Amino acid sequence: MSYSVKELKDELVKTLSAEYGYDASEATILQMYGTVLTVVQQKLLQKRGEYTEKMKNSDQKRIYYMSMEFLVGRSLKNNLYNLGMEAEMKEAVKELGFDLETIYEMEPDAGLGNGGLGRLASCYMDAATTMGYPFTGFSIRYEFGIFRQKIVDGWQMELPDNWLEMGGFWLVPRRDESKEVHFDGEVKEEWGENGLKTIHKNYYTVRAVPYDLLISGKDSDVVNSLRLWSAESPSSFDMGSFARGEHVKSMESGNRAEAISKVLYPADDNIEGKSLRLKQQYFFVSASLQNIVQVHLRTNPSLDNLPEKAVIHINDTHPALCVPELMRILLDDYGYSWEKAWDITCRTLAYTNHTIMSEALEKWDMTLFRHHLPRITSIVEEINRRFCNYVYNNFPEKRGAIGSMAAIGDNQVRMANLCLIACFSVNGVSKLHTDILKNDCFRDFNDIFPGKLTNVTNGITARRWLNQGNPLLADMITGLIGDGYVHDLSKLSELKKFMEDDAVLSRLGEIKRQNKERLGRYIAEHNGLRVDPNSIFDVQVKRLHEYKRQLLNALEILHLYLAIKNGATIQPRTFIFGAKASAGYYMAKEIIRFICAIGDVVNRDASLNGQLKVVFLENYRVSLAETIYPAAEISEQISQAGKEASGTGNMKMMLNGAVTLGTMDGANVEIHDVVGPENIIIFGMNAAEVNELGRNGYNPWNVYNSNGYIKEIIEFVRRGGLDGKNFDTIINYLLQNDQYMTLADFESYRQAQERVAALYQDKRRWNQMSLRNIAESGIFSADRSVQEYIDNIWYKNC
């Protein structure tokens, strides 16, 4: 399908008149925004209709991706790009006297996620849809997505993200497909016609109303949906109690229900078992599974063949309740025997693990779990009983490990163990991460279920992160090698033939410069700060967490600052940060305050001759990332080795020509493998060395006493060098409580940063490194990842 400018213009005019009763000369920009979105949404709906019709007669296996988070970002440009009508729409809007870029900026991000895990779900949805697979995403229609971040005197403030007001446009309500979800109450066993039956009684009901966000593939006829459930009370207003004069009580059940889809939980990898979070999980799992079963039964006589026709993917343990809920549906609603139900469940569910950090592995207190989900609890207990027996009887040598592998222990339900016991596939998200899962965290499971654990290294969609975010670079690449890379990113390797081409290298440098200037304008506008486009743009953007070690970066900045103050001259640098801290994560907020304080001191110090600038960009999010990545020259990936499961920002920056400065962690290892040691800057301990130092006892004081730079930095902060502000929290952390051994890697990091500065002197060589990174980034395409999921997991044995 293609559309001419004239057609689009006519449709805009028609829609404007029908919706607002105006012609273009009278319309406000807000009305034009609504009009453009309406026209695009109509195209999506039409295409979706055609695809649904086609799928009615197809028994292609369906992929269901369950995720508490989908970090969608903005949709307008993405839809126009994927529908192949961006240029025409731009012209049509222009002829009506408006500017499409301005309209893009009016759209809020759909920020229904915290970071990498949520964005991965969205990248996979784009890839699977473009590749032509029937892929449905299931999540929650949070009324408030990830909070808007304001920084006031270095302190992070959280403001509500009311995205629906301007972003709700894209959602198609499907009230007729609502489902009911049951909470609380108790289970009873009763004799019925077919013997003993388990009955869930005295529960309360929440209604799950689906809203679909339509996602079109690029150059494919597929439009898939991301189905977001909204919680409502079946009777949000109880007329009975109202009539009795109990006015507040009459609204209570509505409030209790609506709270479930009110707000996205911010992640801090330090999980507190909150009952609302448990209800969110069960709410969207139960509604989605009912939906999946219903769709299956439309074209199949029973659920016997569910595993052949559907695969349900569990994105981290957050939707792990899929295991007992699918069992419940099969046992209680469809009368299957335990054995048959278990067989169907295990062959339908697959799970991806995204973290090895023990404090991030979800566990639920049994008492809370039983209170809200009594029937699910009895099923988990039976799963656990049978699993423990199975191991006891079949693996005598593993009897000692039953306690740690069990799904229930220490009065808690362990969601990761539940997934390992039930799912037919469990995967990690990078080679290193999967090795750690197999050899360390889940070693016993790996012995009991050989072959169950596999790796699928994460990937990103270049269609958003290159073609839409960095049109200058995309155009240059298309000019050099054609546009085949849009559907086969490995074709970027053809760029290697230009490694000695001076015109290409200097054009690459010129594009980077223009993207730096674009980001520079954003910084001027939002931070009131002028940055030098000749300086190295050194970028660390990601969730704020101790293990990601934003602090290591901050210490290096202080080191450079002190060096200049002591008379050194350095290669000018602009350090750019973006990060949200989970609202209750005190240390993370302190780290933000620390970075901002460094920025205050550094940025106003004229004696530095503009050699150093520090920028903390407020409210980091997908749409801002689209402007930052193209301008990045150094990609900071400096987590403690073994802690970052994969990272995906590293891939996005590499694709945009940045050079990685990182530890041998997560996917950095694979970046290193493809670009070679000359095109990446690696420093610090590797995962084995981290473990060894941990075993031998890490003593930060030894580092402090033996490294003069560290001593100088810490004493500068202690003396009040940062405008007299107190940072004892940071100092004590580094010297007393730092699990992530920041100081142990400092000297190696400092020297690596010196190498960066030296390399940057030779512009041609730098541009070659940059080109090489782009050329080798094809392996990190989400299309490649999705193909591996298809081949090794979702369509395996089909």
Ligand code: 26Q
């Ligand atoms: C859990 C319970 C309660 C509240 C919040 C959470 C929660 C929510 C989100 C815990 C963790 C997250 C998000 C984790 C995340 O983004 N992980 C990242 O996933 C990426 C995709 O695989 C990896 O590349 C990153 O390495 C990993 O950190």
